[in-house]
Amino acid sequence: MALIITDDCINCDVCEPECPNSAISQGDEIYEIDPNLCTECVGHYDEPQCQQVCPVDCIPLDPNHQETKEELMEKYKIITGQA
Template sequence: MTSNRSRPRRKFRRLFKRNVYKEAVMALYIVADECISCGDCEPVCPTNSITEGKIVFEIDKKTCTECEGDFDKPQCVRVCPVDNCILPLPA
């Protein structure tokens, strides 16, 4: 006797995996209106995620780890002379 039970389970597993295994983006970004393009952040980044953009510096969200595993606080935030210039990406 054939059961249709396997189809709903497969569908449920796919939906479950889509909802649970989404990767959380852990990265910072530079507020363009606040950045003075001093360049202090670029050399201190342990993952080399900060590069000079056309107008201001930019952080690559694919490689930025917020210095987790290397430092207690993101180094770019520590050396930036402007308050609230480098912020976490919104969830």
Template structure:
């Protein structure tokens, strides 16, 4: 699943530079995650780096509106990065 930044975001600017897919950008009030670009860091890290660096617990959560299995996230990574499938 793609991730979602909730309204408890304090705009600390920690998550945006950590996203390897450039899926995080400033929205009207808080940072937002582009579900089409979010792979939960599959292909890069063992877990989402945005969640690791966020200072507010449970601000970045799984977005139930965008369900994806690990294989679908991997496929998205391959397409976004332009790499040959393994």
């Protein structure tokens, strides 16, 4: 699955620089995660870094973008040019 940022986001700016895939950007109201770029940090880290730094715990799994760890690893390889 990709991750999603909920309306609980306080725009604290700590998640965006932590994303190794540049999947997080400022949206109209709150930060947003591009599901095409989010690998839940698979390939980079053991845990999603945005979830680790979020002070309000507003970054759950996105039920609309379900992916296995294998699919996330394939996406990581494509994003990083290792495919």
